[in-house]
Amino acid sequence: MRLSFPLRMTFNSSRSYNDAVAALNSLQSNYANIMAIRASGDRKNMMNIWEMQEWSRRIGYSTSDYNSLNIIHITGTKGKGSTAAFTQGILQQFQNDIKKIGLYTSPHLKSVRERIRINGDPISEEKFSKYFFEVWDKLDATTSSEEKFPHMVPGSKPGYFKYLTLLSFHVFMQEGCNTCIYEVGVGGEFDSTNIIEKPTACGVALLGIDHTFMLGDTIEEIAWNKGGIFKPGTPAFTIANQPEAGLRVLKERAQERHTTLTEVPHFEQLKDVKLGIAGEFQIANASLAVALAQQHLHQLNILQQPVNANVGAVIPDSFKKGLSLTRWDGRCQTVHDGEITWYIDGAHTKESIEAASGWFKAEVSSSTHKKILLFNQQTRNAEALINSLYDVLNTGVTFDRVIFSTNVTWKSGTYSADLVSLNTSKEQVDKLEVQKALKNVWKNLDAKANVDVVASIESACDLIKAYDEPVDVFVTGSLHLVGGLLVVFDGKNEE
Template identity: 75%
Template sequence: MKLSMALNMASRTYKDAVASLNSLQSNYANIMAIRASGERKNQMNIWEMQEWSRRVGYSVSDYSKLNIIHITGTKGKGSTAAFAQSILQQYGSQIRKVGLYTSPHLKSVRERIRVDGAPISEEKFTKYFFEVWDRLEATRSPEDKFPHMVPGSKPGYFKYLTLLSFHVFMQEGCDSCIYEVGVGGEYDSTNIIEKPTACGVSLLGIDHTFMLGDTITEIAWNKGGIFKTGTKAFSITGQPSDGLRMLQERAEEKKTSLSVVPIFNELKNVKLGIAGDFQIKNASLSVALAHEHLSRLNILQEPLELSEDAKLPQKFIEGLQNTEWSGRCQTVKDGQITWYIDGAHTKESIEAASGWFKSVAVNSASKKILLFNQQTRNAGALIKYLHETLYPELKLSRVIFSTNVTWKSGDYSADLVSMNTSKDQVDKLEVQTALRDVWQGLEPNSDINVTSSIEAAREIIKNEKEPVDVFVTGSLHLVGGLLVVFDGTH
C-alpha cells in the first residue's frame, strides 16, 4: 500500500497539481447565482476551514507556532505584506524561516506561497499539494455537522490554497509568517488564525460589495473581523472616518487596541523597493507590524514610538529598500518601449496607479499608450476615474482594451486559467467593446484597439515606430498574463 502511494506520488507532476487545483474553481454560473441571491460569507466558512485542517492533520491551535502577522484592507495589503516580509528577512540569524501567503498570483500559483521570499519550487508545490489532496480523500467529516462536505469533496480554490499554505509552512519549519486576507476578514478562510502576533488594516475602499456590504462601515466591520484579543492592531493614517470608527468599535469588541500608524518622516528620504508615493503609508504600516511581531518574539526590546519623528532600526530601512513585488508600480524597459505596470481594481487603487504613471511619465516626450482590462468589476467607472486622474496633464494617443486571455491561440497560461468569467462574454469581447464605447465618449479622437489576447495587444505596441510609454493597469490577471508573454513560453 505504501509503495503504491509512493509510486503514485512519483508519477504526479506539477501540471497535474495545477490541473487539479483549477478543477476547484467555482464556475461563472455558480458565482453569478451567489451574487444574484445576495448570499454573503458566513460563519460556516470558518467552521469548514477548521474541519478541513483537522482532516489534513492539524488542530487550528497548531498554526500558532507559525507566529503570524495578519493583514487585511482594500488597497495595499499585498504591498504591506511584501514590505513586512522583507523586513523580517533582515533578521535571518534570529528567525529560522519566513513564510508569506498572498493573492492573487501573477505568473505562477506558486507565488502565493513563499518561503524566505521565494515561491516554493514546482517539486515542493506538487509534493505538498498531493499530500493535502490525499489526506482529504482518505478522511471523512461528521455528516450531522457538515452534511454538504460529502466524501470526495474538496475546499474551493482559495480555501484549498490557504489550507495548503498552512501545511507548507508547518512542514518547512517556518517560525514567522505573514498572511494576506483574501476577501474581507471576518469570514475569510485565513481567519482561523487564533493568536496572530499583529494585525494590520491597509486603506479601506468599496470592493466585493456582494460579499462584504455596500458601505464603508459594513466593509470595515468585515475587515475588523481579523482582530484578536491580546493582539495589537494597526491601521494606516488617512482611513475614511466611518471606516476607522468601525475598526475602533471592532477593536473594543475584540478586547484589543487599534493604533493609527503615522507616516514616518524617516521614510520620506528612503527609496522604497516598491515605487509609488502612496506606498509610504503601506511601508509605515509594515514597520509597525514587523516591530510588534519582533517584539512579541523577544527579538527587539525597544518599543516603537508611533510618531512621525520615530527613529527606525537600520535593518527596517534596508528591508524596505530591498522589497520586490512584481506587478505593483513596476517599470520594465524593452528597447524603445517603457512599460509601467500596476494592477488596480477599485476607485482608490486606479487613482493611485494613474497618479503614479502621471508622475513618472508626464515629462516624457514618448507617445503614451494605455493597456487595460477589468473583466469582472465596473470597468467603465474605473476608466473614467483613470481619465480624470491623468487628464489634462497627460493625454493618451492610443488605448488598447484586451481580454485576459494570454495567447493569440486562445489559450491561457496553465497557472492563469480562470473559470470565474463568462467564456461567451470573453469570446464576444463584450467588456472590451463596452470599454471602447466609454472611452470614445471621453476622448473621441483617440486611436482605440480591442484585442482578444494579451499577446495580440503586445504586438500592436511592438509595432509602434517611435518610443512609447505604456501604462498597463486594471486586472492583475492582465498584468500577470503580460509578464508571461514577456517570458515567451507557453
C-alpha cells in the first residue's frame, strides 16, 4: 500500500539532509532523562507500543498496512545485526522475485542513513530528507486524543529511535518494498519495532546480559522480553546453544503466543563457506539467517521447501553465495592502511567482547607486528568488558600500547554530525572519567603496560599513525567508537 500526502505536505527542497540530521538529533533524550528512566526501574511500558501505533496513525497508516512489507523480525543480545545482514544477503539472490528489500538496523556507524537500506544500500541523502520531513510535517499537522495520550501535545515528536522506526516504515511503504528485515532496537516486547502484526518469520540470536535497566537483571527476564516479538502462527527460530534458562523461557513464550520455536543447528555445509562477515562464531548467525530466509521465501511461495533444521541439511548454492557476499562494516572487519592493519569489531557485552577478542587472537596468532588496543565503552560496564578482553587475550597477545579514547570524533572536540550523542554525560566525557578509570584497571592487570588516555578518536589515530613499523590494532568496545574511527578514516571533518 502506498500513501500520497496532500499537496500542502510537499517536500520543501530548501530543507537539506543536514537540516534533517539536525532535527533528528534534537529528538535525542539527554543524559539526565535517561538517568531518570534508569532510576525509575520502569521496565514494562506498553505505552511505547501504543505511542508507535498512534504515531503511525498520525502519518496515515494503520499498523496492519505494514503487513504488506512481509517483515522478518530479528532480536537477540549478540549477533542480531549480523543475522539481519546475512538474511538480506541471501534474499538479494532472489531479487527477480522480491524486487525491493528493505533493511532496518541500529545503530549506524558513519551515517544515520545506514539504518534504512533498500536492496543493500543506505537510502540517499535526498530521499532521507524528503521522507524525513514528510513525517515531520505530518506530525505537526495532526493531533492525538488528550485523554489517551496527554503527553503527546501538538508539535511533539517521537524520540530519536522511535522517529527513525516510524520513518523506516514510511520509507519502505512509499518505496514499494515487498520484503523487509527489522532488527529490534532493545529487547522486543516493548520495542518500538514491535508494532509489526504479521511477520513472515521471527528470529532470536544469542541471548546475554545487556540493557538490564530496561530488560531485567537475569537471562530469564531478558529472554521474556526478546520472546515478546513472537506472533501467533508465525514460526520462530533461534540459534543452537542458547543459555538453558533463556531457551526455556523462549519456549514458554512461543507457547503463549501460539507459535512454534525451532532451534537452528550450525549447518554442516556452512563450514565450507567463507562467510562475508569474519569470525568463527558467525556460523551461528549465518545458520539462523538461512532458516529465516527459507521460511520467508516459503511463506511468499518463492520456494516450495519448508525449513529443514537438521544439521546436515542441504543449503542451496544461492544461499551460500548470499552469505559469502554479505558485508557488514564494523563487525570483525579488517582494514589495511599502509603499515597498519586495523582489526575492528564493535562489542558491548561480555559475550561479544569475548568473541571479538577470540577473533583478533586467531587473526594475529602468527603476526610478529607490535600490537595496539584502542577501546572505549562509555555507557555500559566498561571495567567488566576490559577484564573479559584481558582474560581472553592474556595468553597469546601482549599489547605494546593501550589507548582509551572517548567517542568524540575530532581533536577540535566535535562529533561528526551523524554521530552526535546526547545520551552520555558531557561532563564525564570532558573530564575523561571513564578513560582514566579504565587506565587504572589495565594498570592493575599489567603494571608495565604503556597506556594512553586521549580525548578524541582522531587523537588516537595520530598516536597510532606515528609508528614507522608494522602494527596490528585491535579496535573494540563501543560501536560509536568504531563508527567514529571509520569517519576519521574518511577524513571528512565538517568544520
